[in-house]
Amino acid sequence: MTNINNIQNITQIINGQSTKVSQARGQAQGFESLLSSAQEEIEAAKEGTQTSELGEISAPAFDIQTVSSIVTNKTDKLLTGLESYSSQLNDTSFTLKDIEPVLKGLDEDATSLLEEALSLGEDDQELIDIATSTAITAKTEYLKFQRGDYL
Structure with missing residues (x-):
């Protein structure tokens, strides 16, 4: 007999779930x-305000x-630096210690110029010659200066 009572409980549980399902369906329709x-x-707001399209940026x-x-x-x-260097050599107000950093910068610029000149093609041979001569002069x-010719 106890099994029969369980069937009634199961039926009540199933009926309770079906009510919950129907309530969930009502909520889904509300959503x-x-x-x-x-x-x-949103569509009404779009129709009310016209926005212009962005042009090409x-x-x-x-x-x-x-x-x-x-x-x-x-x-x-480098040529401008060499000109400045030569004017500093002729000016007695500059000491050799003042001139040394300028000359180190010229040496670095000359190294960089030689590297770039090597990457030029044969079409730019005149430019290569001028750049190489300028770098060699520097x-x-x-x-x-390092050897002490100006002491």
């Missing part, structure tokens, strides 16, 4: 109505330098 009303409000212009323009700029910088002055 659907809320969702559709929210979508309608142009990229900034890049200044692309070729190897020959880099060598030209470095040669010009390196020679550095060696003379």
Whole structure:
């Protein structure tokens, strides 16, 4: 007999679950109505305010330098440095200790210029000759200074 009583309990539990399922379906229908009303409000807001499309955004212009323009700029910088160096040698207010950092900078610039000049093609042979001559002049002055020719 106890088994029969269990069947009644099971039936009550199943009936309780079916009520819960029907309540959940009612909530789902309520959610659907809320969702559709929210979508309608969004569409109405879109229709009320017109937004303009974004146009094409142009990229900034890049200044692309070729190897020959880099060598030209470095040669010009080195020639300007050599001119400044020669004026400091003639000026008695500058000591050799004052001139030494300038000359070290010229030596580094000359090394950099030689490396760039080697990467030029055969079409730029005149530029290679000018850059090489300028770099050799700077390196020679550095060696003379280190050797003590100006003491």
